[in-house]
Amino acid sequence: MKYSIFHTSHSGSTLLITLLKNHMKTYAEPPWSTLLDMRHILSAEDNTIVKYPSGFSVAARIIPGKKVFLYRRLRDHLEKITSSPLPLKRHLIRYERLKNVRNLFPNLIVDNDLKKLAVVWAHNYLDINFSQNVLSIDANDFFLEPVIHLRKVTDFFGIDPVQDLEPLTFYVKKDFLGKEKALSEINPIEKIPFNI
Numbered sequence: 237m238k239y240s241i242f243h244t245s246h247s248g249s250t251l252l253i254t255l256l257k258n259h260m261k262t263y264a265e266p267p268w269s270t271l272l273d274m275r276h277i278l279s280a281e282d283n284t285i286v287k288y289p290s291g292f293s294v295a296a297r298i299i300p301g302k303k304v305f306l307y308r309r310l311r312d313h314l315e316k317i318t319s320s321p322l323p324l325k326r327h328l329i330r331y332e333r334l335k336n337v338r339n340l341f342p343n344l345i346v347d348n349d350l351k352k353l354a355v356v357w358a359h360n361y362l363d364i365n366f367s368q369n370v371l372s373i374d375a376n377d378f379f380l381e382p383v384i385h386l387r388k389v390t391d392f393f394g395i396d397p398v399q400d401l402e403p404l405t406f407y408v409k410k411d412f413l414g415k416e417k418a419l420s421e422i423n424p425i426e427k428i429p430f431n432i
Contacts (some may be wrong), residue, residue, distance in 0.1 A: 238280055238301030239393050244360050245290035246316045246323060247306045247375035248382075253287040254408040255386055257419035259395045264413050265289050284418075285393070291330050291356075293363035294338070296370070304389055305364040305372045312376065313357050314350055324349070330356050406430050 239260070243249035253264045261284040263269065269280075269288050280286045280299075288295055296303055308316060317323045331352040340359060346352055364370055371392040378385045382404055390397050406427035412419050 237282060238299060239285040240280075240296065240299055240301060240303045241285065241287040242293050242296050242303060242305050242360070242364055243287070243290050244307040244313055244357055244375075245327070246313075247308050248378050249287050249290075249306045250409050250413050251382075251403060252304070252306060252378070252386070252389065253285060254403040254412050254419060255382075255398050255401070256285055256389070256393075256395075257412075258400055259390070259398070260285060261418045262420070263287065264415070264419060266416055267414065268416075270414075290360060291333075293360040296364050296367040301369065302393055303364070303367060303370045304392065305370050306375055306378060307361065307364075307372065308375045310354060310357055314353055317353055318350070324353075327353050327356050334359055 241249050241253055250264050253262050256262050261281070263280075263284065264287045266286070269286060269292065296305075307313075317327050328349060331346075334356060335346075338359075339355075340362060341355060344351075344355070346355055364372070371388065373385050373388065383401065386398050406424065407430040408424075410426070410428065411422055411424040415422060
């Protein structure tokens with residue numbers, strides 16, 4: 237069985253996968269998951285959990301197994317992405333790729349950055365909703381009650397409840413995101429305090 241986490245970006249998905257790292261082999265956007273070639277995206281071993289990049293939600297349609305979709309509602313997503321220049325730039329680049337490669341809304345007039353961000357969000361959302369065996373979790377709910385929603389994930393995946401909640405106390409992206417190693421093999425260098 238394969239287990240996957242998909243998300244709308246900046247929704248707590250790296251935190252979620254880090255919390256799960258002691259239950260089975262887990263990866264948070266490893267380099268092989270960011271290659272557009274589906275042979276790489278489908279290369280995850282059985283009994284692993286992989287968090288895919290937010291721009292790869294189309295893979296949810298073909299990857300077998302159980303999937304968790306962690307998302308921000310559109311208004312919250314727009315506020316979060318526009319609050320910092322780097323995420324905004326990345327999402328606008330993603331829009332240009334979508335527009336030219338697989339635009340689900342070819343007749344839509346997209347004449348400003350907010351509409352471009354909304355189109356990217358809608359692609360992620362629709363890709364997951366056309367997938368099967370998905371547990372969807374609103375990021376705000378996860379942030380407000382992480383333990384309750386973490387338990388929903390472990391129940392859905394059929395794994396033991398998480399006992400080690402330490403990742404809730406520090407910023408996990410710096411050490412765990414985009415690494416080739418399984419997360420359980422990584423020791424954080426500096427646990428920068430983070431209040432969820």
